[in-house]
Structure formats: C-alpha cells, structure tokens
Amino acid sequence: MDLEFFETQVLPAKNKLYRFALRLLANEEEAKDVVQEVLIRVWRDQGKAEEVQNWEAWCMRITKNLSLDRLRLTQRRATGPLSENLEVHDQNGTPHETTERQESMQRINQLMATLPEKQRQVIHLRDVEGYSYHEICDILELDMNQVKVSLFRARNAIKAKLMKLNAYGL
C-alpha cells in the first residue's frame, strides 16, 4: 500500500469510520480522534492490510475496537442519544412542517438509543452504511445468525414504536 493508494482509496472512507465511531461514542471530537488513530494504525500496519480481503471492513473493525476501548477506559456506555443537531434539510416544507419533522427525528434518535448496543451497531451498518450481511459479520466479528437476529429485532422494535407513535402520539 503506497501513500497515493492510501490517500485516494483509504482516506475517503474516513466519513464511514467517523459515523460508526460517532454511533459508538456519541461524541464528535472523540469520534474524530478515533478515526485519525485508525488511519495511522492502518498505514503503519501495511503488511496486514495486504493480507486482509476487505480493507474497509478491517478499518471499520479497528474503529469499533478502538471506540469500545475508549468507552471501557472512561467506564461509560454510549446509551444516551447522540448529542447532535438533527436539522432537517428541507427547503419545501412550511416552518411548522419542518419543526414537526425535526421533532419526529428527535424521537427516532431517542428510540435508537433505547436499543441494545449490538442491535444499534447492526442497524447502523446495514441501514445507514449499506453493508452486506457478510461484511457486517466481518466488522462485528459475529456469525450470520446473530447479525440477522439482531437486525430483525432492531427493525421490529422500531416498527412497534413507530406504530405506537403514529397511533397515540407517544
């Protein structure tokens, strides 16, 4: 792996790594630090990079491990919703519609936070990043069955809460 390959192929994956770290750490600065650490580690461990079949999945796995190490070090769990500004980029709607959409997004964010850690990781990798089941198995070091069960439970928990929200506004 030369520097050119790294800068054109690996570095552009930084945003995927960042989103995953942010999902785990719920802190933008820490997520950025983790991504930087991951990229440097990948560069210094070039020998191993040539052995792995899917370097992106490998980078994601390092991101997961470093993020979880950080959580362990600070003895906390990213259970709370992400402290982010969920702005709805909608130019068409009225201010009322925009506010309403923003509120519903906040609810989804809180709803996501109630899911177990593994389910949150799986749904993020599948529904946000669009990884295949095999890639998710590789990243999270889980077997196929565990991944599918986690995704099924996560989606169904969300579906049930969305129905409740729609029916009763809860």
Add this chain to the structure above:
Amino acid sequence: MDSKHIEALLEKYWNCETSLEEEQQLKDYFAQGEVAEPLREAAPLFRYLHEQKSKHITDVVFDKQVSDQLRKKPRGKVVWWTFNAARMAAGIAVVIVAGYFVRQEIRASYPEEVTDTYSDPKLAFEETKKALLMISKGFNRGQKETSKIKLFNQAEEKIQGKDKKEEATI
C-alpha cells in the same frame, strides 16, 4: 414510484427479507418527499437514516493532519533505544541529586556529638595521661578495700573449721 410496490418492499424490509438494492429503492422513495398515506408511519425512520448518512468530518484540515502524520518517519531502533536510555539516565540523575540533598538536610539537623577538644597533640597526650592516672588511682583504692574483705573471708573460714571439729568430737 408505485406506492403498492413500496408498501410490499416495506413489509419485506420489516421482516429483513430485502436485498441491499431493494433497501436503496426504499431510501430513494422516502428521500424524494412525496410519501403516500399508508407509508407515512415509516417516513421518519428513513429520514433519520438519510440524515445519519449525510454526517461527515467537517474539519477541513483533517486530511492534512493525517497525511502529515503518515509522512512522519517512525523512530528507528537506535533512536528508540537512545531515547529510552536518556530517559532512564535522567531518572537516575534525579534520584541521586535528591538523595544528596536529603543527606545534607539530615546532616544539618543532627550536629556531630564528638568533636576534637585539643588541637595540640602533646597537650592532648598529657590530658589523656592525667585521665588514665586518675582511673588507675581509683583502681588502687578499690584494691585496698578488697584486701579487707579477704581478711573477713579468712576469719570466717577459721571459725567454720573449728565448728566442724567440735561436731566431729560430739
């Protein structure tokens, strides 16, 4: 896009039976804005997923920071050993200097009890001789006193000898 088709896809989505391509169709449908009434329930989730996907590292100097780090040559073995040896030497030097100062402090707080009283050796010799003579005089006096005790002992032995003879005759 046919809403019936999307409804069917959504049902497959909740049951985790969709492929990545079908999931992308769902995402595209919800991203375009106009959502059919029966599908409104799921719209906040897909909007949330879309917003999550748009998150990225906003720091413009991030790439440069990473590239600069990569271009830094890692420390060679000799440099590494020299650096560590220097660190250890510095640590030892600190301990030695601290020990010296502590010793000085202890010495200052406990002044020496035995000090020379004479600077002239002849005078010192005379004084020592005087002291030894005084001690020997004392010894001689003691010896005289002990000779008196000897007399007592002899008299006691004589008396005891007489008593034994009388007992034998009886």
